[in-house]
Amino acid sequence: MQDSLVKDLYAQYEEGRLSETEIALEGWVRTNRDNGKIGFIELNDGTSFKNIQIVYDGDSVLGEKMRHYKTGAAISVKGNLKLTPGAPQPFELKAVESELIGDVDADYPLQKKRHSFEFLREIAHLRPRTNTFNALYRVRSVLAYAIHSFFFEKGFVYVHTPEITTNDAEGAGQSFEVVTRAKDPYKDFYGTTASLTVSGQLHVEPFALAYRNVYTFGPTFRAEKSNTPRHASEFWMIEPEMAFCDLKGDMEVIEALIKHCIRFVRAHCKDEMAFFNQFVDKGLDEKLDRVLNSDFKVMTYTEGIEILKKAVADGHKFDNPNIYWGMDLQSEHERYLTEAVAKGPVFLIDYPKEIKAFYMKENPDGKTVAACDLLVPLEGEIVGGSQREDIYGKLKEKMEKAGNAEGLAWYLDLRRYGGCSHSGFGLGFDRFLAYLTGMANIRDTEPYPRTYGNLKY
Amino acid sequence: MQDSLVKDLYAQYEEGRLSETEIALEGWVRTNRDNGKIGFIELNDGTSFKNIQIVYDGDSVLGEKMRHYKTGAAISVKGNLKLTPGAPQPFELKAVESELIGDVDADYPLQKKRHSFEFLREIAHLRPRTNTFNALYRVRSVLAYAIHSFFFEKGFVYVHTPEITTNDAEGAGQSFEVVTRAKDPYKDFYGTTASLTVSGQLHVEPFALAYRNVYTFGPTFRAEKSNTPRHASEFWMIEPEMAFCDLKGDMEVIEALIKHCIRFVRAHCKDEMAFFNQFVDKGLDEKLDRVLNSDFKVMTYTEGIEILKKAVADGHKFDNPNIYWGMDLQSEHERYLTEAVAKGPVFLIDYPKEIKAFYMKENPDGKTVAACDLLVPLEGEIVGGSQREDIYGKLKEKMEKAGNAEGLAWYLDLRRYGGCSHSGFGLGFDRFLAYLTGMANIRDTEPYPRTYGNLKY
Numbered sequence: 001m002q003d004s005l006v007k008d009l010y011a012q013y014e015e016g017r018l019s020e021t022e023i024a025l026e027g028w029v030r031t032n033r034d035n036g037k038i039g040f041i042e043l044n045d046g047t048s049f050k051n052i053q054i055v056y057d058g059d060s061v062l063g064e065k066m067r068h069y070k071t072g073a074a075i076s077v078k079g080n081l082k083l084t085p086g087a088p089q090p091f092e093l094k095a096v097e098s099e100l101i102g103d104v105d106a107d108y109p110l111q112k113k114r115h116s117f118e119f120l121r122e123i124a125h126l127r128p129r130t131n132t133f134n135a136l137y138r139v140r141s142v143l144a145y146a147i148h149s150f151f152f153e154k155g156f157v158y159v160h161t162p163e164i165t166t167n168d169a170e171g172a173g174q175s176f177e178v179v180t181r182a183k184d185p186y187k188d189f190y191g192t193t194a195s196l197t198v199s200g201q202l203h204v205e206p207f208a209l210a211y212r213n214v215y216t217f218g219p220t221f222r223a224e225k226s227n228t229p230r231h232a233s234e235f236w237m238i239e240p241e242m243a244f245c246d247l248k249g250d251m252e253v254i255e256a257l258i259k260h261c262i263r264f265v266r267a268h269c270k271d272e273m274a275f276f277n278q279f280v281d282k283g284l285d286e287k288l289d290r291v292l293n294s295d296f297k298v299m300t301y302t303e304g305i306e307i308l309k310k311a312v313a314d315g316h317k318f319d320n321p322n323i324y325w326g327m328d329l330q331s332e333h334e335r336y337l338t339e340a341v342a343k344g345p346v347f348l349i350d351y352p353k354e355i356k357a358f359y360m361k362e363n364p365d366g367k368t369v370a371a372c373d374l375l376v377p378l379e380g381e382i383v384g385g386s387q388r389e390d391i392y393g394k395l396k397e398k399m400e401k402a403g404n405a406e407g408l409a410w411y412l413d414l415r416r417y418g419g420c421s422h423s424g425f426g427l428g429f430d431r432f433l434a435y436l437t438g439m440a441n442i443r444d445t446e447p448y449p450r451t452y453g454n455l456k457y
Numbered sequence: 458m459q460d461s462l463v464k465d466l467y468a469q470y471e472e473g474r475l476s477e478t479e480i481a482l483e484g485w486v487r488t489n490r491d492n493g494k495i496g497f498i499e500l501n502d503g504t505s506f507k508n509i510q511i512v513y514d515g516d517s518v519l520g521e522k523m524r525h526y527k528t529g530a531a532i533s534v535k536g537n538l539k540l541t542p543g544a545p546q547p548f549e550l551k552a553v554e555s556e557l558i559g560d561v562d563a564d565y566p567l568q569k570k571r572h573s574f575e576f577l578r579e580i581a582h583l584r585p586r587t588n589t590f591n592a593l594y595r596v597r598s599v600l601a602y603a604i605h606s607f608f609f610e611k612g613f614v615y616v617h618t619p620e621i622t623t624n625d626a627e628g629a630g631q632s633f634e635v636v637t638r639a640k641d642p643y644k645d646f647y648g649t650t651a652s653l654t655v656s657g658q659l660h661v662e663p664f665a666l667a668y669r670n671v672y673t674f675g676p677t678f679r680a681e682k683s684n685t686p687r688h689a690s691e692f693w694m695i696e697p698e699m700a701f702c703d704l705k706g707d708m709e710v711i712e713a714l715i716k717h718c719i720r721f722v723r724a725h726c727k728d729e730m731a732f733f734n735q736f737v738d739k740g741l742d743e744k745l746d747r748v749l750n751s752d753f754k755v756m757t758y759t760e761g762i763e764i765l766k767k768a769v770a771d772g773h774k775f776d777n778p779n780i781y782w783g784m785d786l787q788s789e790h791e792r793y794l795t796e797a798v799a800k801g802p803v804f805l806i807d808y809p810k811e812i813k814a815f816y817m818k819e820n821p822d823g824k825t826v827a828a829c830d831l832l833v834p835l836e837g838e839i840v841g842g843s844q845r846e847d848i849y850g851k852l853k854e855k856m857e858k859a860g861n862a863e864g865l866a867w868y869l870d871l872r873r874y875g876g877c878s879h880s881g882f883g884l885g886f887d888r889f890l891a892y893l894t895g896m897a898n899i900r901d902t903e904p905y906p907r908t909y910g911n912l913k914y
Contacts, residue, residue: 026701046700047669074666102847126663128664138668144605145615148602155462161905163620163678164690166914176621176635176637177637190910190912191912207904212484223646236617244558417561417562418559452646455649457622457624457867
């Protein structure tokens with residue numbers, strides 16, 4: 001007899017082809033209760049968010065054994081599957097045989113009571129066994145696949161941009177350095193200083209000029225000493241780059257990707273997403289529906305500033321009410337534009353060049369760049385993108401000012417060897433996962449979070 | 458008129474539904490030749506390994522312009538698609554309009570002549586535009602997707618294990634450390650020393666005890682000062698872990714994964730794989746067929762040693778002919794076992810415990826551990842796996858000997874909180890890509906290779 005998986009049993013049940021046969025299962029005890037005559041174990045085998053109910057006869061030798069299984073124990077069970085129409089669960093397993101595979105020490109921290117997320121962060125190796133984190137990391141996995149499948153279907157080439165890089169430019173002091181324990185730790189291994197990447201974008205652009213459509217999806221790092229629910233020092237980023245593509249094309253890809261991910265996760269994580277909507281964020285379903293059912297709007301930064309000024313004049317209270325053209329918008333401003341004005345996702349485009357990165361394409365007005373930030377209700381910015389400066393002279397001048405023209409000579413090369421208009425964007429994977437699940441803290445969305453002052457495991 | 462993609466044109470042609478309509482294309486000139494009366498451009502638009510032939514009338518204003526397009530230039534072309542039965546290419550585009558989008562400076566290094574891989578390594582930002590590297594990085598992308606799709610279909614949960622870790626144990630001196638430029642660079646950011654991960658296995662195991670079947674797939678690092686074609690200091694690893702799974706189950710997953718990847722890459726990279734078979738490794742197709750068509754064999758390490766001893770006695774010449782039980786096998790020994798003995802892929806199992814890692818399950822003989830290395834013809838070992846020690850006392854003793862029982866107390870926890878038999882393996886992604894394409898040097902399989910003494914880009 002082949003062992004069964006709980007996810008298959010539920011799939012068979014939903015397709016109306018679950019039969020009342022003998023099966024064998026392995027899994028972990030979530031709860032165990034008995035009244036002497038009859039006992040019930042909620043067993044989770046890891047393959048499904050849902051448990052399966054095991055029923056045992058309390059008055060038997062078997063019941064005497066099973067009664068002592070503790071929460072968290074690994075067990076095997078053989079028995080007869082019974083459909084239970086009318087009961088809370090659609091079927092259950094009537095135990096015939098069972099073995100204790102792995103017992104649980106008395107100090108097992110995941111007892112029945114509810115635990116705070118803060119407490120669970122201290123036991124990152126055990127929290128995937130709880131409902132919330134079990135749901136969360138399965139969604140994380142499915143979301144990663146949603147992203148890969150989106151780009152694969154569209155013929156994008158996935159590029160593994162390097163983690164260790166010579167480029168420490170963008171973050172000036174916000175990058176980690178990579179050393180060995182040696183006399184000259186900084187130059188011992190590579191003969192030159194090495195940093196952990198803060199973005200794969202510059203390294204993925206050369207591949208767009210070979211494959212047209214490419215993306216990178218991997219870990220990135222920031223040595224930023226911020227202790228907020230949105231900052232981690234290690235996080236995953238998705239960074240696509242499309243050749244022969246302007247800002248409009250860029251925004252089309254962003255909108256399609258976001259919607260694809262929501263649909264894909266909902267289709268493959270029904271139980272998990274229902275759990276988040278019920279227990280973590282009661283407005284989640286509605287929030288995601290609103291994104292799915294709207295055509296993302298477009299607003300220029302300049303229009304946005306005018307609207308915000310008018311809002312202040314009309315008495316709207318911002319923590320920072322000093323609105324002027326050229327400012328960096330705060331989250332409260334972004335949320336006002338997407339929630340009160342656009343009433344849905346909105347791209348804010350054409351930002352002042354002074355507040356954006358050197359590689360963004362200057363618009364004909366000479367003052368703004370072809371950048372887009374996607375703002376979404378209840379969150380603010382979740383994607384930042386731009387068309388890239390493709391005019392060699394303009395880019396060189398900006399890079400000389402930024403002091404990276406020499407170190408990034410290869411990047412400049414792309415503008416003198418068959419350059420073309422190209423665009424791309426960055427989507428922070430962990431923040432996006434938080435957005436999709438309603439989880440408030442990036443420390444929870446990452447299996448082993450690394451933040452300022454915190455490194456466990 | 459929507460712009461066309463070359464890959465779509467070939468797909469339509471193969472499905473017999475390519476029509477002779479007007480289309481527009483963008484792409485890069487691979488070659489351009491004319492005889493005054495008629496000109497031909499081989500255009501690659503990045504979406505296909507195959508070029509499309511553009512034909513222009515030399516005697517026209519258009520021809521006068523197109524004649525001057527240089528190799529590497531980005532151009533746009535509008536024209537009429539013509540089927541060309543009997544010609545080397547199945548169809549071509551008769552140009553009607555064209556624009557130069559991005560010119561090429563005179564020092565463009567990718568002129569028509571053939572370049573050595575060594576030379577191309579110096580221009581990693583341009584080499585994806587050459588046939589070999591264009592094929593290679595597309596296969597790399599498709600192979601990554603093959604791996605994700607294999608595990609997704611089987612319900613495995615993909616876990617992003619951390620890059621920055623407290624664990625520098627396994628490699629003793631072979632791990633990079635992560636610092637910031639500060640007074641106390643080693644402890645400034647995290648308050649504790651931080652290393653780059655050498656393996657995600659220990660961090661993924663806790664997730665197997667929550668989800669049953671999981672895997673990690675991400676960058677790993679070794680500060681090993683080896684300058685060989687097989688060593689890189691940064692490389693990607695696939696590390697699955699399965700709960701309620703012994704060594705036999707482990708080997709089943711390995712065999713299924715390897716075969717799935719070969720089939721998937723062949724199905725999605727027909728042109729590229731044909732190119733590798735023709736120009737890079739003439740025996741490639743045959744080599745991969747042999748893997749696909751064989752049932753992987755199993756041989757114990759002890760049997761392997763006996764066979765090698767006999768081979769030496771029978772006069773077989775090894776560089777290292779000193780064969781004894783307890784030795785670490787060299788590549789030449791592994792290749793003898795898979796090529797001359799098994800004549801196909803073979804799992805070598807049950808290694809002496811002294812030469813294997815602390816976490817491997819001790820066999821009842823007390824001398825060997827339940828480990829498996831997959832050996833394949835023409836390469837040697839490509840996968841290493843094992844069942845994990847699940848007995849708390851045994852593992853603790855080994856870890857205390859290895860000196861990591863304290864730092865890895867969380868890892869030991871897994872054996873006291875609902876432990877079970879579980880197994881996993883590691884597959885080096887870059888080496889596997891080299892194996893599948895016949896490329897000999899790991900420096901070529903990585904977009905931006907990082908090796909001892911070498912860090913560019």
